[in-house]
Amino acid sequence: AQKITQTQxxxxxxxxxxxxxxxxxxxxxxxxxxxxYKQPSSGEMIFLIYQGSYDQQNATEGRYSLNFQKxxxxxxxxxxASQLGDSAMYFCAMREDLTGGGNKLTFGTGTQxxxxx
Amino acid sequence: DAMVIQNPRYQVTQFGKPVTLSCSQxxxxxxxxxxxxxxxxxxxxxxxxxxxxxxxxxxxxxxxxSRRPNTSFCFLDIRSPGLGDxxxxxxxxxxxxxxxQHFGDGTxxxxx
Numbered sequence: 001a002q003k004i005t006q007t008q009x010x011x012x013x014x015x016x017x018x019x020x021x022x023x024x025x026x027x028x029x030x031x032x033x034x035x036x037y038k039q040p041s042s043g044e045m046i047f048l049i050y051q052g053s054y055d056q057q058n059a060t061e062g063r064y065s066l067n068f069q070k071x072x073x074x075x076x077x078x079x080x081a082s083q084l085g086d087s088a089m090y091f092c093a094m095r096e097d098l099t100g101g102g103n104k105l106t107f108g109t110g111t112q113x114x115x116x117x
Numbered sequence: 118d119a120m121v122i123q124n125p126r127y128q129v130t131q132f133g134k135p136v137t138l139s140c141s142q143x144x145x146x147x148x149x150x151x152x153x154x155x156x157x158x159x160x161x162x163x164x165x166x167x168x169x170x171x172x173x174x175x176x177x178x179x180x181x182x183s184r185r186p187n188t189s190f191c192f193l194d195i196r197s198p199g200l201g202d203x204x205x206x207x208x209x210x211x212x213x214x215x216x217x218q219h220f221g222d223g224t225x226x227x228x229x
Binding site: 033035037042043044045046047050052091095097103104105107108109110 | 148158159160161162165174205207209211215217218219220221222223225
């Protein structure tokens with residue numbers, strides 16, 4: 001069974017600083033995908049970044065980058081130049097392909113990020 | 118422009134009174150998912166449709182049903198809501214199994 005672990009329930013960062021949110025995973029599947037989602041207090045789930053298990057390079061999307069270390073089974077999210085609007089809950093998730101088609105996301109417990117002035 | 122739309126944003130129902138939550142998408146994605154997210158917890162998959170094929174998670178209660186009359190719409194029916202069903206319900210879509218899931222804004226369900 002797949003498992004996602006986020007060990008930081010809460011994080012604080014100062015505006016304009018970089019912050020790393022930790023995520024480790026466990027799976028026996030050779031092919032998998034890792035995602036990061038942002039969930040503000042309003043509740044919507046916003047897709048940030050994706051890393052495939054066979055991707056050679058770390059994924060980047062604007063201020064977001066994913067530090068993928070396959071041997072360590074970690075997929076940490078790095079947010080550069082933090083902004084007040086980055087304050088939210090951040091979920092790491094792993095894709096599991098389902099026999100009926102589509103895929104299932106297994107989510108970690110989340111990290112609540114607070115950006116301060 | 119919203120691509121996965123959930124209505125209503127907030128829903129209040131009475132204990133035991135059936136309720137339906139709706140989700141529509143303009144992405145023409147093949148797969149639609151329903152997740153339940155209780156307060157301070159991670160989202161949990163209830164079921165998904167791959168085209169018209171319905172796939173139920175093993176631990177989804179029988180009280181929860183779903184319908185997908187066409188590609189664009191998917192409904193979540195809760196036949197007899199209990200207090201423990203109060204949660205945020207998230208709809209998501211994906212174009213293909215290896216592509217990201219795109220979520221709607223969610224419907225926050227309260228049970229009186």
